[in-house]
Amino acid sequence: MNVFFEQFPVVFQALNVGFLQTLKLFGITLLGALPLGLVISFGSMSKFKPLSAVVRTLVWIIRGTPLMLQLLIIFYFPGLVFGKQLWGGGEGGRFFASAIAFIINYACYFSEIYRGGIQGVPHGQQEAGLVLGLSRSQIFFKVTLLQMIKRIVPPMSNEIITLVKDTSLARIIALQEVIWAGQAFMKGSQGISGAIWPLFFTGVYYLAFSGILTLLFGWIEKKLSYFKA
Amino acid sequence: MAILEVKNICKSFGRNHVLRGIDFTLEQGEVLSIIGSSGSGKTTLLRCLNSLEFADEGQIVVSGETIFDAAVNKRPSEAQLRQKRLHFGLVFQNFNLFPQYSVLDNVTLAPRLLKKDSREAIEKYALELIDSVGLKDKVNSYPCELSGGQQQRVAIARALAMKPNILCFDEPTSALDPELTGEVLKVIRSLADRNMTMIIVTHEMAFAHDVSDKIIFMDGGVIAEQGAPDILDHPKSERLQAFLTSF
Numbered sequence: 359m360n361v362f363f364e365q366f367p368v369v370f371q372a373l374n375v376g377f378l379q380t381l382k383l384f385g386i387t388l389l390g391a392l393p394l395g396l397v398i399s400f401g402s403m404s405k406f407k408p409l410s411a412v413v414r415t416l417v418w419i420i421r422g423t424p425l426m427l428q429l430l431i432i433f434y435f436p437g438l439v440f441g442k443q444l445w446g447g448g449e450g451g452r453f454f455a456s457a458i459a460f461i462i463n464y465a466c467y468f469s470e471i472y473r474g475g476i477q478g479v480p481h482g483q484q485e486a487g488l489v490l491g492l493s494r495s496q497i498f499f500k501v502t503l504l505q506m507i508k509r510i511v512p513p514m515s516n517e518i519i520t521l522v523k524d525t526s527l528a529r530i531i532a533l534q535e536v537i538w539a540g541q542a543f544m545k546g547s548q549g550i551s552g553a554i555w556p557l558f559f560t561g562v563y564y565l566a567f568s569g570i571l572t573l574l575f576g577w578i579e580k581k582l583s584y585f586k587a
Numbered sequence: 588m589a590i591l592e593v594k595n596i597c598k599s600f601g602r603n604h605v606l607r608g609i610d611f612t613l614e615q616g617e618v619l620s621i622i623g624s625s626g627s628g629k630t631t632l633l634r635c636l637n638s639l640e641f642a643d644e645g646q647i648v649v650s651g652e653t654i655f656d657a658a659v660n661k662r663p664s665e666a667q668l669r670q671k672r673l674h675f676g677l678v679f680q681n682f683n684l685f686p687q688y689s690v691l692d693n694v695t696l697a698p699r700l701l702k703k704d705s706r707e708a709i710e711k712y713a714l715e716l717i718d719s720v721g722l723k724d725k726v727n728s729y730p731c732e733l734s735g736g737q738q739q740r741v742a743i744a745r746a747l748a749m750k751p752n753i754l755c756f757d758e759p760t761s762a763l764d765p766e767l768t769g770e771v772l773k774v775i776r777s778l779a780d781r782n783m784t785m786i787i788v789t790h791e792m793a794f795a796h797d798v799s800d801k802i803i804f805m806d807g808g809v810i811a812e813q814g815a816p817d818i819l820d821h822p823k824s825e826r827l828q829a830f831l832t833s834f
């Protein structure tokens with residue numbers, strides 16, 4: 359027990375640094391994938407058939423292969439082909455490659471959620487707006503948007519909570535996120551070695567963070583529960 | 588002058604000729620009921636009147652103003668279209684209320700967005716309308732809290748709030764449980780009493796007989812028979828006879 363209390367401050371400090379990297383990857387992914395997903399969903403719904411076919415194929419490939427594989431390909435492929443590291447070495451380069459892989463992957467998942475939300479609003483809503491003389495943009499902003507959001511929030515919250523845990527996949531290209539930080543104490547770091555509890559302890563970070571997100575999304579869903587769409 | 592003249596409206600979807608030359612006129616304050624079997628083009632005709640669909644041939648004239656002419660190739664701008672739509676109101680079979688808005692907001696949304704009047708005046712008129720359809724105590728309810736009959740009455744108030752010249756109904760009671768149709772028909776009847784010009788697509792023969800000034804029987808995309816409500820008692824054409832015995 360004494361050992362634990364001796365180790366704790368050092369480990370806590372290191373895990374916090376790792377978790378900050380986890381949070382950064384999470385935040386950047388959302389920032390990129392939320393808007394990119396919307397663009398992709400418009401592409402997949404395009405009336406211009408070649409475009410929607412290409413976009414849907416891309417989405418199928420990304421959703422049909424493991425994110426871990428995509429990470430490895432995006433990180434190593436440019437080096438193999440061009441003979442030099444495109445991403446730059448070191449932690450910055452690994453973060454950049456991870457962010458690209460995560461943004462593309464999650465944008466594809468988000469695009470399907472957006473598509474479901476947009477196509478799920480009955481066409482009658484649009485027509486009801488039209489016969490009342492509303493313009494297309496008034497109909498979008500005042501009639502259909504909130505109904506789309508209501509449809510999007512539950513699947514989106516699932517996906518975002520999955521993202522919290524998926525960030526750990528970046529460990530495969532040695533991004534120094536929280537699991538990497540915990541594992542370091544097994545091999546030996548800052549005078550601590552052979553300690554496995556720091557790795558287990560990283561679970562607390564994930565639990566706390568996904569707990570907060572669950573509460574947040576629960577609150578949003580509750581706010582939108584006053585109507586049925 | 589007739590408030591509405593529909594001239595030779597034709598409409599096809601691909602090779603399916605749904606409307607094959609529809610002609611009729613309607614005077615201010617008249618109630619027209621359109622009857623006919625499923626697929627005879629009744630909904631399509633209402634959608635053409637409301638510019639949700641565009642006829643391939645024919646003209647639509649409202650109070651002397653040609654609001655649609657298939658011979659004019661130029662597509663109207665969106666703003667022009669919206670202007671034309673305002674001559675008509677449309678009450679849908681499945682209500683299509685806006686679920687996220689209260690009864691009052693459903694009724695006031697369009698007049699507010701189109702700045703028809705001051706906010707107070709719009710609200711005052713909306714409350715009168717909601718009262719007139721018997722839903723005074725539901726002003727702040729949401730559509731999901733209402734029965735189908737109540738929702739349809741809100742939809743009628745919502746359409747009236749834009750003060751249309753002609754109000755169209757597409758089978759307004761078809762989605763309702765039988766015990767709820769009466770309350771909606773009562774509201775439509777009260778509008779007829781107040782000389783609202785209306786076009787009602789309906790399968791309620793007794794109601795059509797009672798409330799209408801004129802009946803049109805559509806079959807295969809044409810008007811097979813039209814006239815005063817007593818054509819329902821003494822149908823001339825075989826097709827109308829056959830249709831009426833199916834009830």
Ligand SMILES: Nc1ncnc2c1ncn2[C@@H]1O[C@H](COP(=O)(O)OP(=O)(O)OP(=O)(O)O)[C@@H](O)[C@H]1O
Nearest residue numbers: 600603605623624625626627628629630631632758
């Ligand atoms: N948007 C569309 N695209 C293709 N075909 C259509 C479209 N709308 C209607 N139709 C076809 O037009 C025909 C007439 O349909 P419409 O809805 O006008 O009939 P209706 O008289 O209203 O029938 P009901 O009593 O069942 O409502 C049908 O054969 C229908 O399949």
Ligand SMILES: [Mg+2]
Nearest residue numbers: 629630631757
């Ligand atoms: Mg119909």
